[in-house]
Amino acid sequence: MALVTYISAITEALQEEMRRDERVFIIGEDVGVEGGVFKATKGLYEEFGADRVIDSPLAEGVIVSASIGAALAGLKPVPEIQFSDFITPAMDALTQQAAKLRYRSGGTQTCPLTLRVCYGGGVGGGLYHSQTNTTWFAHEPGLIVVAPGTVADAKGMLKAAIRQDDPVIYFEHKKLYRSIKEDLPDGDDFVTDLFKAAIRRPGKDLTLVTYGWTLQLSLQAAEKIHAETGAEIEVVDLRILNPLDKDTFLESLAKTGKMLIVHEDHRTLGIGAEISAIAAEQAFDCLDAPIVRLTAPDVPAIPFSAPLEKFYLPSVDKIVEAATKLLNY
Amino acid sequence: MATKVKEPVETPAATNGSANGSSLISNDKLRQLYATMLKCRTLEERARVLFKQSKFTGNYYAAVGQEAAAVGMAIDLRVEDTIGPSHRDFITGFIKGAPLDKMLCHLYARGNSPDKGRSSPAHFGYQPLNVITPASTIAAQLNIATGVALANKMKKNDNIAVAFSGDGSTSLGFWHEALNFAGVHDLPIVFVCQNNLWAESVNLQFQTKVPDISVKAQAYGFPGITVDGNDVVAVYRVAQEAIARARRGQGPTLIECKTYRWYGHSEIDPAKYRDPEEVERWKAKDPIANMEKYLTGKKLFTPEWKQEIVDGFNKELDAAIEIADKSALPEGIEALDHVFSFDIRDRVLNPKTYTPSY
Numbered sequence: 001m002a003l004v005t006y007i008s009a010i011t012e013a014l015q016e017e018m019r020r021d022e023r024v025f026i027i028g029e030d031v032g033v034e035g036g037v038f039k040a041t042k043g044l045y046e047e048f049g050a051d052r053v054i055d056s057p058l059a060e061g062v063i064v065s066a067s068i069g070a071a072l073a074g075l076k077p078v079p080e081i082q083f084s085d086f087i088t089p090a091m092d093a094l095t096q097q098a099a100k101l102r103y104r105s106g107g108t109q110t111c112p113l114t115l116r117v118c119y120g121g122g123v124g125g126g127l128y129h130s131q132t133n134t135t136w137f138a139h140e141p142g143l144i145v146v147a148p149g150t151v152a153d154a155k156g157m158l159k160a161a162i163r164q165d166d167p168v169i170y171f172e173h174k175k176l177y178r179s180i181k182e183d184l185p186d187g188d189d190f191v192t193d194l195f196k197a198a199i200r201r202p203g204k205d206l207t208l209v210t211y212g213w214t215l216q217l218s219l220q221a222a223e224k225i226h227a228e229t230g231a232e233i234e235v236v237d238l239r240i241l242n243p244l245d246k247d248t249f250l251e252s253l254a255k256t257g258k259m260l261i262v263h264e265d266h267r268t269l270g271i272g273a274e275i276s277a278i279a280a281e282q283a284f285d286c287l288d289a290p291i292v293r294l295t296a297p298d299v300p301a302i303p304f305s306a307p308l309e310k311f312y313l314p315s316v317d318k319i320v321e322a323a324t325k326l327l328n329y
Numbered sequence: 330m331a332t333k334v335k336e337p338v339e340t341p342a343a344t345n346g347s348a349n350g351s352s353l354i355s356n357d358k359l360r361q362l363y364a365t366m367l368k369c370r371t372l373e374e375r376a377r378v379l380f381k382q383s384k385f386t387g388n389y390y391a392a393v394g395q396e397a398a399a400v401g402m403a404i405d406l407r408v409e410d411t412i413g414p415s416h417r418d419f420i421t422g423f424i425k426g427a428p429l430d431k432m433l434c435h436l437y438a439r440g441n442s443p444d445k446g447r448s449s450p451a452h453f454g455y456q457p458l459n460v461i462t463p464a465s466t467i468a469a470q471l472n473i474a475t476g477v478a479l480a481n482k483m484k485k486n487d488n489i490a491v492a493f494s495g496d497g498s499t500s501l502g503f504w505h506e507a508l509n510f511a512g513v514h515d516l517p518i519v520f521v522c523q524n525n526l527w528a529e530s531v532n533l534q535f536q537t538k539v540p541d542i543s544v545k546a547q548a549y550g551f552p553g554i555t556v557d558g559n560d561v562v563a564v565y566r567v568a569q570e571a572i573a574r575a576r577r578g579q580g581p582t583l584i585e586c587k588t589y590r591w592y593g594h595s596e597i598d599p600a601k602y603r604d605p606e607e608v609e610r611w612k613a614k615d616p617i618a619n620m621e622k623y624l625t626g627k628k629l630f631t632p633e634w635k636q637e638i639v640d641g642f643n644k645e646l647d648a649a650i651e652i653a654d655k656s657a658l659p660e661g662i663e664a665l666d667h668v669f670s671f672d673i674r675d676r677v678l679n680p681k682t683y684t685p686s687y
Contacts, residue, residue, distance in 0.1 A: 025483065051483060057513055062472050062506035069476020069490075072461065073411070075483065077476075092503070096466045097473060104464065106445035107667035108456035141668050165670040243669075243676065254683045283683035 004184050006148075007177040009155035010040050010116070014078065016189070017162045018048055021076060024162060027054040028063055028080030028116075037082050038118060038177055060086055064115060065093035068101065068167075071113045076162060084119035084171070085128040085301075091136075098167040099142030113168070114161040120173035120213055120264060121296075121313055126304035132212075132264040132296065137169050138241040138271060145242040146194060147171040149215035151182035153239060156192025164194060171241075173213040180216065195240055197248035203234035206327055207252040209275055210262040211238040214314050218262055221319035231327050241271055249275060250283050257288035258326050262314055267295040289329040294322045354562065356629055362561045363620045365404055366396040367635065368642045369420040370617060372429075375646055376419070376436060380450075380596050384650075385436045387449040388595045390417045394559075397616035398523045398586035400424055401564025402491060405572070411459040413474030413492040415467070416451045417523070417590070421493060427455045429649035440659035445666070468498040471507035471520060478516035482578070489517040489575040497528025499545065500536050508583065512549035515580035519571045522585045523558060529594045530602040546583035558586025559616040562623065589614070 004012065018024045025048075026041055032055035035042030045053040056063045060081055067077035081087050087094075094115070101111045121130035138145045144166050148157045154172065161168040184190065200215065201222050210218045215237050222233035234256055236249045253259050259279060261272035272293040279291055294314055296302070302312050373391045380389045392399060395417070403412060403424040414421045423432060434442040436450045443455050444462055454462025461477075463470055474492035481488045498504050499522060511518050522542050526533050539545070546553025552574075556567045564586055571582035589611035593600035600608075624630035665674045 057506075057509055059506045059510065061503055062475065062510045065469065065472030065503070065507075066476035066479055066510055069413075069473040069478070070480040070483075071476070072473065073477040073480030073484075075480045089502070092466050092469060093472065096464050097469055100464065101462070102669070103667050104444060104448045104452070105454055105456060105462040105667075106443055106447055108443060109454065109462060110670070144669065243673070247681065250681070250683045254685055257685065282680055286683055286685040 001183040002186050003181050004151060005178050005181050006151050006154045006172070007038060007040055009151045009184060010158055010172060011042060011044070013155045013158035013162075014041065014044060015047070017159055018044065018052065023074065023076040024078060025052040025054065025070075025075060026078050026080065027056050027067060029056060029058055029082055031055060031080050036080065038174065040116070041080070060089040061093055064090035065097060067113045067115070068093060068097050068111050071111045072101070072109055077113045078116060078162060079113065080116045082118060083129050084117045084133050085131045087117060087133070094137065094143065094167075094169070095140050099140045102166070103142055110165055111167045112165045114158070114164070115167070115169045117169060117171050118174050119171050120175055121302040121309060122175045122213065124304070124306065124309065125302075127301040130302040134171050134241055135265045135270050140242070142167070143242060144168040144194065144240070145171065146240045147173070147212045148239060149173070149176070149212050149237050151180055152184060152190070153192055155184060156190050157194055157239065159191045160194045163191070168194075171212065175213045176216070195243070195245060197239055197245040198237045199234060199248070199252065200237045201233065201235040203232035203256065205231045205256055206233045206258045206260060206323055207236060207249060207256045208233050208260045208262060208319075208323065209236045209238060209249045211241065211271075212264065214262045214264055217314060217316050218319055220316045221323060224316065224320055225323055225327070229327070233323060238271070244274065244278070246278050246282070250279065253279055253283050254286045257286055258329070259291045260294065260323050260326055261291065262294045262319055264296050264314060266298050267293060268298050270295055289326055292322055292326050294318060354565065356627070359562070359624060359627070360629055362400055362404060362565060363617070363624055363630070364638050365400045365424060366561060366617050366620065367638050369396045369400060369423060371639060371642050372423060372646065373420060377592070377596060379436065379650070385438065385450055387438075388451070388597060390419070390451040390595050391592050392417045392420055392590065394591035394611065394615070395523055395525060395588045396420065397561035397564050398521065398558040398588050399493070401561045402493075402519070402521050402568045402584070404565070405569070406491065407488065408458055409486070409488040411461065411474060411477040411488070411490040413461050413470035413477075413490060414453070414463045415470060415494045415498065416463055416465060417495060418463070418493045419451050419453050422453045422455050422458070422460045425455075425458045425460055427453070427458055427460065429645055430652040431455065433649040433653035434656050437653040437656070438658065439653060439656035440663065441656050445663060446659040468494055468501040468503040468507070470494065471498070472503055475507045475511050475516060475518055478511060478518035479514060481517055482514065487517070487576040489519065489572060491519045491521060493521045493523065495528060496522060496524040496526065496533050496536055496542060497531065498522070499542055508546070508549045508581070511581040512551050515578065517575035517578065518581045519568070519575055520581060520583045522583065523588055524585050525588050525590045527590065527594070527603065529598070541585060543583055543585040551581045551583070553583040553585065555585040555587060558588030559614045559619060561616055561620055
């Protein structure tokens with residue numbers, strides 16, 4: 001067992017998959033000699049060389065679309081977008097090409113690539129280094145969208161994504177990189193089920209559905225409420241945003257009767273809206289209270305100044321407040 | 330101040346390649362070039378008629394008049410070479426050898442078409458021959474073909490990619506990104522710009538300030554060649570050079586084929602924005618008629634031979650059309666297939682209803 005950070009787990013996953021399968025290669029801005037802006041690819045250039053850890057021109061569109069072509073030709077590209085804020089030049093590649101290639105070719109052409117994207121606020125990054133735009137992609141059938149919220153998932157889901165025969169967008173929250181550590185088995189071929197949400201904390205009084213950094217906040221909030229009131233909040237980690245694992249959160253709702261959804265993406269038409277709609281359609285009889293969403297507000301992007309950023313983001317206190325109100329409904 | 334619309338840009342085609350000196354090309358190859366162009370024309374004219382007869386729906390984007398560019402570029406590609414076609418490159422699949430019945434079933438959106446009826450008529454892809462199924466987003470195929478070329482380089486084989494697009498595509502950032510990336514990595518790819526002067530109703534003068542698109546290759550550090558796109562021998566010669574260069578690992582080439590589409594952007598576009606005299610002027614440069622003259626001069630052509638090709642091909646076409654006519658349309662539920670590598674039918678059709686535990 002070794003204590004590793006979220007970002008080290010990512011590096012280990014990449015290294016192990018590149019050793020295991022010579023078709024796997026990395027492409028992106030600064031991923032080579034520099035090892036990436038957050039050092040997620042540190043050491044890989046030295047081990048695998050410039051042919052498999054490719055520093056690309058500053059052009060997100062071609063990073064992703066050339067990866068699509070390479071995937072089509074039988075390789076397993078793992079492209080990187082430095083910050084999810086910069087992903088828009090690659091939108092055509094992702095939504096029109098990667099997401100539709102299998103479909104538009106009647107299943108004869110496939111696109112197995114894993115796009116690593118760094119996202120999320122809370123680090124004072126401001127408008128263009130903090131966005132949580134997971135919903136843009138979760139809305140797109142044909143793209144598998146995952147957002148690991150634990151160290152084990154950071155490793156296991158990345159390895160599973162690389163082995164998947166579909167385009168996967170792997171959202172890694174920058175706040176998680178160095179703030180959480182877990183014991184992971186040494187040298188193990190550690191692969192996680194990509195498609196199943198996880199119960200991170202069992203409970204009977206309220207179902208709290210979340211993913212990414214807000215998973216960590218939600219677990220803290222659940223502990224705090226339990227210490228103060230004895231209430232048991234069940235925390236569901238979505239892990240995969242498309243396709244959603246509906247069964248896990250609906251089964252939890254059937255047990256608790258109440259649901260709070262917490263996410264950092266905008267409110268309107270966000271993941272929370274979809275989860276609410278699914279619950280209303282398929283589990284209406286289970287509801288003992290209105291479904292509540294705690295999300296980022298509908299403003300264009302996360303603002304820079306500290307009080308503005310604090311107002312914008314979900315926090316432990318905000319989750320405690322929302323959950324308490326719902327428990328008392 | 331309103332911009333005055335100038336006369337359409339119509340620079341004379343350069344002659345970097347020409348029929349002169351074609352002695353290196355065998356007589357069989359010359360006849361094959363001609364016969365393939367003639368078949369492409371026959372195929373597309375028939376497709377246009379079928380569309381007008383409402384035998385298939387959607388739309389069709391004919392490359393009639395541009396056959397020399399497609400045939401000259403694609404005729405000698407290997408199965409392992411990849412083509413990235415645009416919406417006007419239906420015939421590239423045929424040139425590479427796709428079966429006619431598959432192509433007709435595709436036009437008719439039948440369940441047994443290669444894409445199972447998903448893509449619209451002109452978007453023909455064929456995985457067994459490495460023809461990428463096109464998308465409508467212009468220039469996107471250049472980047473994907475670039476990625477295939479990257480993979481070929483990494484796998485150290487000598488397969489290449491050929492990406493087709495039109496003059497309008499050169500205005501997009503994606504076009505620049507593909508060429509720049511391919512240049513930086515010396516990728517085995519040939520970019521073919523079929524400059525037919527019109528992007529829908531927009532003349533070339535509103536796409537670019539430069540008279541020859543091929544000069545843009547200079548910015549990416551590899552050769553750009555403008556060729557008379559209506560001279561199939563000329564195109565074939567520059568294509569051979571560019572393809573050999575790519576196979577040798579010497580990097581990309583941009584080939585600009587100056588050509589013209591005889592009809593509108595699509596079958597629902599009467600192209601009234603064009604001067605009829607311009608159309609007639611270009612029809613006089615018909616690549617097929619030009620090749621007939623050239624072959625006649627070399628005593629390689631007779632009208633009887635031409636008739637034989639057309640009759641024989643029409644028979645093949647009739648058989649393919651019959652197959653398409655008899656083929657079943659896909660079942661509606663098949664719309665749920667091939668979203669992911671796993672089946673989503675059950676997820677969509679049979680959602681569970683949850684019952685409370687109390």
